[in-house]
Amino acid sequence: MAKAASRMRRLRNELAHTEDLFHWSAQCNIAHNEGLFDALLEALTHAGVPREEVAERLGIDLDTLADALSGQTDLTLTELRMLSSASEVIIKFEVESALVERARMAQRDLIELAHAYYVVEEQESSSRGWADTATLFRAIEAKAVVA
Incomplete structure (x- = not known):
């Protein structure tokens, strides 16, 4: 969470210095993606489902699961939905201008x-x-x- 929050603070500081919404929104999306995986890890911990069980439900090994949970794997929306279901957590999306x-x-x-x-x-x-x-x-x- 700290990494994503830090990025958002930096983006807020850049806000006053740019009119380039394309670049700015891309950076915001990256920060929010990092926050998503931080929140997913936190929710998985609270759900109490062992990672071994999540990996088994998905038919993957623990290293592949660790990569997915770290945000280092470029997941499709279907894969993200399957990961959240196997983890017994809910992911909510928010879209705005x-x-x-x-x-x-x-x-x-x-x-x-x-x-x-x-x-x-x-x-x-x-x-x-x-x-x-x-x-x-x-x-x-x-x-x-x-x-």
């Missing part, structure tokens, strides 16, 4: 910036109006939902 994802990331950045500002204001603890800053932060956060 790169423009929507970019807008969502920009809003997250705005919330983080507002929060950082609020924290700095709080730490300075001057005679400024705390309620005004807190109210501003809550208003920004409340309106940060992308349809």
Whole structure:
């Protein structure tokens, strides 16, 4: 999860510097794919199905299963579905426009910036109006939902 999260943070930083949605969306897809396999491993652990049993259900050896679970094997959607079924986990897909994802990331950045500002204001603890800053932060956060 850390690798995918790190890549997404880097992509958010690049957001302000590119209009190339083709390249940007390709990089986002790679990060989300990494996150998918991290989540699959975590769900497999929670499901409690031994990897030996998963490999047996699929008719493959443990090395091939390890490659598939690491994301190093280019799986078809059918193979991914079979892997998730054999692992007794559910995979949900989400598809959206790169423009929507970019807008969502920009809003997250705005919330983080507002929060950082609020924290700095709080730490300075001057005679400024705390309620005004807190109210501003809550208003920004409340309106940060992308349809």
